[in-house]
Amino acid sequence: MGLITVSCIKADVGSLSGHITVLPEMIKMMEDHLDAAKKVGTIVDYHVFNCGDDLETVMTHRKGRDNAEVHKLAWDGFMKVANYARSKKLYAAGQDLLSDSFSGNVRGQGPGIAEMTFMERKSDPVLIFACDKTEPAAFNLPLFKVFADPFTTAGLVIDPKATAGFSFEIMDVYKHLKATLHCPEEMYALLALIGTTSTYAIKRIYKKGSESPEERIAAEVCTEKLNVLAGQYVGKDDPVCIVRAQSGFPSVGEVIEGFTLGHLVSGWMRGSHKGPLMPVSLKYATPTRFDGPPRVVGLGFQICNGELIGPKDLFDDVSFDHVRERCNLIADYMRMHGPFEPHRVSEKELEYTTLPDVLKKLEQRFKPTEE
Ligand code: F6R
Ligand code: MG
Ligand code: MG
Numbered sequence: 001m002g003l004i005t006v007s008c009i010k011a012d013v014g015s016l017s018g019h020i021t022v023l024p025e026m027i028k029m030m031e032d033h034l035d036a037a038k039k040v041g042t043i044v045d046y047h048v049f050n051c052g053d054d055l056e057t058v059m060t061h062r063k064g065r066d067n068a069e070v071h072k073l074a075w076d077g078f079m080k081v082a083n084y085a086r087s088k089k090l091y092a093a094g095q096d097l098l099s100d101s102f103s104g105n106v107r108g109q110g111p112g113i114a115e116m117t118f119m120e121r122k123s124d125p126v127l128i129f130a131c132d133k134t135e136p137a138a139f140n141l142p143l144f145k146v147f148a149d150p151f152t153t154a155g156l157v158i159d160p161k162a163t164a165g166f167s168f169e170i171m172d173v174y175k176h177l178k179a180t181l182h183c184p185e186e187m188y189a190l191l192a193l194i195g196t197t198s199t200y201a202i203k204r205i206y207k208k209g210s211e212s213p214e215e216r217i218a219a220e221v222c223t224e225k226l227n228v229l230a231g232q233y234v235g236k237d238d239p240v241c242i243v244r245a246q247s248g249f250p251s252v253g254e255v256i257e258g259f260t261l262g263h264l265v266s267g268w269m270r271g272s273h274k275g276p277l278m279p280v281s282l283k284y285a286t287p288t289r290f291d292g293p294p295r296v297v298g299l300g301f302q303i304c305n306g307e308l309i310g311p312k313d314l315f316d317d318v319s320f321d322h323v324r325e326r327c328n329l330i331a332d333y334m335r336m337h338g339p340f341e342p343h344r345v346s347e348k349e350l351e352y353t354t355l356p357d358v359l360k361k362l363e364q365r366f367k368p369t370e371e
Pocket of ligand 3: 012052053054132133235236238
């Protein structure tokens with residue numbers, strides 16, 4: 001028991017074929033790398049998986065957030081795997097590693113990160129969600145539903161430990177500004193912000209109350225904007241999210257309920273299209289059609305003195321079949337719009353893609369008009 005930190009650090013370091021998936025040996029390579037660190041006590045435990053072309057690590061340790069040793073461990077692992085990907089000429093090998101050397105913290109260097117330190121409870125279910133072919137704000141709608149909508153989370157009405165509500169830390173992902181809004185009393189103001197998914201992303205969620213932040217922390221999303229960091233289109237941010245469940249937090253089932261819409265998110269082909277976020281089992285985290293549609297996987301762990309028990313593949317259940325069916329229908333409908341908005345994302349969102357280069361060439365074709 002005591003304070004434990006969960007660090008999810010992920011990167012796209014190359015994939016097969018095009019941008020679909022990572023090779024099993026890349027997962028094994030990262031597992032071996034983290035296993036060596038576990039043996040010498042740098043980390044307590046780890047789990048490695050992939051969502052599409054993104055290699056995802058979950059590490060538990062006692063070193064707190066932003067620890068240089070833990071970040072370097074992940075960075076070195078990604079470097080190793082990227083070198084392997086290069087040796088096999090996998091597609092976009094080393095894509096998310098924006099510099100050659102480690103700066104002391106992976107933030108700003110390309111990999112995505114969600115990291116939280118909390119007081120381990122008597123029994124502590126921790127859920128990890130990872131997306132491919134979309135951006136951090138893809139979590140806005142499901143996390144709002146899970147932590148603020150009583151039609152999704154019955155506990156907001158029924159559980160005396162949850163009725164006070166939750167506080168949301170919101171990030172302006174371009175200006176790097178943050179604001180905290182409290183629910184239910186500021187729900188409309190919160191929605192006024194997070195409904196603008198092109199600018200605002202939920203960063204953290206806390207349970208209200210007088211306990212320490214390490215007891216109240218409920219969720220954290222990775223909000224690194226890869227293309228803003230790189231100054232050009234590199235790939236979508238493909239975020240991860242950590243959610244704590246049960247005993248005053250939403251239950252595991254209530255958290256999963258947040259992903260039943262198949263809501264529209266930005267990303268998909270060339271990071272330039274809106275499509276439904278499809279919840280899938282790990283087996284189907286393979287975005288093939290038009291490089292998508294965007295996927296989300298969920299892994300359920302129990303933390304036991306820092307040890308990761310599990311995972312349970314959360315969307316590997318027949319109760320999600322009809323959600324996936326709906327996503328396929330929405331995908332068909334959206335695809336029929338071809339290059340037109342709202343399938344194609346707005347001009348602002350295309351800033352960091354290759355479209356501005358195309359538009360630049362057309363600039364001299366425009367002449368003044370009296371009309
Ligand atoms: C999505 C993504 C892909 C690529 C697309 C074109 O995040 O990375 O959809 O944008 O496959 O890739 P290039 O330009 O490398 O041929
Ligand atoms: Mg890729
Ligand atoms: Mg990806």
